[in-house]
Amino acid sequence: MAKTWTFPVRGMTCAACAAHVEEALSRLPEVKEARVNLATEKATVVTEGEISWTEILRAVREAGYEVPTETMVLPVGGMTCAACVAHVEEALRRVPGVVSAAVNLATEKATVTFIPGVAGIADFKKAVAEVGYEILDVQALGVAAKEDEAERKMRESRFRMRVAWAFTVPIILWMLPEMLWGVMWPSHTLFNLGMVLLAAPVLFWVGRRTYRSGLTAVLHGYANMDTLIALGTGVSFLTGPASFFFPVANYAGVAAMIMAFHLTGRYVEETAKGRA
Structure with a gap:
């Protein structure tokens, strides 16, 4: 489908200049028609298919003129x-x-x-x-506003990390007897229930941004790191409720650990950005 684009050209002083620019643009394979208006200092091109604006700039510059950017x-x-x-x-x-x-x-x-x-x-x-x-807002922010924004992000990421570990450390301690001696204390049912209840806030409260980011990426047809974290922790968490009805291992606690480490990485990242 043909498209028409108009853009400024600087440096032309006469009709011969306009003719040179038209000739340079017409030689580009994507350009089907080129017209240059000396009075307005603008070029209009009719293109077919994808157009390389880098090639357009190069063509005009090689002719001795300039497309302002x-x-x-x-x-x-x-x-x-x-x-x-x-x-x-x-x-x-x-x-x-x-x-x-x-x-x-x-x-x-x-x-x-x-x-x-x-x-x-x-x-x-x-x-x-x-x-x-x-x-985001492209208006220039003052230094104080930038510092406040960076501090806010660091504060929020620090809070999410601390809450995640507040629930994850008990999970790790509770899992030790099962990992070392194969004992689910105080019982199989209470152990599985405890893993689910402790992991849920880590994943779906302080970790909800990860799920939202991962889902947004999928809805737009691609995957990012949050998609992988959300998929891995989500599937692992589901083994918790499933363990009440099927003979499957409960990895809900492991999901919380993964999210806690992930949120720790986010905090380190925001801290580095704030100091940049």
């Missing part, structure tokens, strides 16, 4: 791992008019270079939202 740094919410970074970068690079996009997980920011008039903040927000993430 802008660079914007966007705070991105919802990323948790390298897979998230890759999906956000891919989504931004697919936006028509984007020349390059790089995402930094540590700072939770995306740096996007684009052609003004072709792409803009609304396009970036839509593209990122479609893969399950969010571009």
Whole structure:
């Protein structure tokens, strides 16, 4: 399907300049038609299929002119791992008019270079939202506000980690007799019930963000680290209730341990970001 794009071109001074730009653009395989307006200093191209904006910039520059670009740094919410970074970068690079996009997980920011008039903040927000993430307020925050936000994230992640271990340490201690001597104290039923009751808050209270992030990724057609953690801990937890009705081992306590270690990693990550 043919699409029409209009973008600015700088450096033209006469009709011959416009003709040179038209010729350079027309040589690109994706471009079916190219028109340049000297008065408005804009080029209009009709393309078929995917278009490489890097190639368009190169063609215009090699002809001796310039397509102005802008660079914007966007705070991105919802990323948790390298897979998230890759999906956000891919989504931004697919936006028509984007020349390059790089995402930094540590700072939770995306740096996007684009052609003004072709792409803009609304396009970036839509593209990122479609893969399950969010571009936050792009207005510049003061240093104090940034520090407050970093402190809030560290405080929340520290709370989740501490609560997780508050329930997980008793699980570990309770499991020791069973692991060392094969004794489910005080009884098989109470042991299984205790594992389920202690593991539930770790997974579904302080660990709920992991499940939400993992589910969001799946609904958008991909998997991230949270998806794997959610799948592993979720299946393990289900063996707890199942142990009351079927002869299966109860791994609900193990699920809580995995989540506790995962939330500890999240706390270390947020602490590193806050100090960056």
